[in-house]
Amino acid sequence: MIKVLIADDHAIVREGLRQLFALCPDLGVAGEAVNGGQVLSHLRGGEVDLLLLDMAMSGISGVDLIKRVRLHHGALPVLVLSMHNEVQIARRALAAGANGYLTKDCGAETLTTAIRKVASGGRYIDPRIVERMVFEGDDEQAPPHEQLSSREQRILGLLGQGRTVNEIAAELSISNKTVSTHKARLMQKMSFANNAELMRYVFTHDVMG
Template sequence: MKTRILIADDHDVVRSGVRTILEAHEGWEVIGEARNGKDAIDQAVATRPDVVILDYGLPLVNGVEATRQIRGRVPGIEVLIFTMHDTDSLIRDVLEAGARGFLLKSDAKQFLVSAVESLAAHKPFFTGKVSEALLETYLSKGTTNASALTSREKAVVQLIAEGKTNKQIADILSVSTKTVETHRALALRKLNLDTTAALIRYAIRNKLVEN
């Protein structure tokens, strides 16, 4: 039986490179590609691949929120977060969303095949560097900053920074506009900010969107 894989990244060259590596592996089939998080969710639910490779910094819906929605709607799909960033907060968000694999793009040539093999067998995959960060995160769990944004608040902030209206954000995240307004207000309060412009600067500075 073939292992069916969906690739989601907003850069054509990255998707092409990942596809080349995967299709060289006998028994694997890339069944689709997505350029943004919403498309990744829709394709994953429609085609039900074995493994979804998600870039963290996807437009519309980031990789963490896309993971949450994919795993919530089709729990059998395994998700590999594929990113340039490995901050402790990102790793924590990824795990809480339901991803069981995390791979830095710089490690793709060395570990991509191993990562997909593990996830296809429903086993978690983390490289040594990420495993160390993961351990440190959980050991210090009781001392994390209480003002840190939740993954849903980050998703809302990302979409605000991308210029989306409250109604558009509500449609993308499948929530009410009131919920969007609540998340926006909570994010502003937690970050001690008072304008949308300041929120956008925060999103750029913290790599929630690409500058």
């Protein structure tokens, strides 16, 4: 049986996945996590064959979490199940060490097929994203925020959600000063004159927080 750690902060998603896996004799739930800290705790203490990972959770998440998992659990298959279908986000997840990438609007059969393939050492990418990668290729114009570091992108997304510096510091477990430094740096890199420009950019480009 493939023991899957479900990492998603939406209870309805986790419940749906549990019900789906209950219909598959070869798939089981090794545990559930609602944030990056719980993911790492589960991986330290339990037997997991595959991590099914949402890209946007509280605390360490996304690319940063994938890199952390890859550093400490190098052989563990990681399949991203995300609401984001942007090619650049998929590329960053795969570059960080994910073995596969699916969007949450995929069908149940597609998901179970991807889990089995990734768990057996293969790779699986949402066919729609692969198609865009092939046809858009290197000519695709990357959005300006791709020049930011992973941490700066995360803070940009959280600021765009209206989070305060104090709230971001608490969520990411870093100091207020560090958040302020990152904010100042990304404002400069992105040539934002004020918070209104930042908020407008995040809304327009659907930057993940």
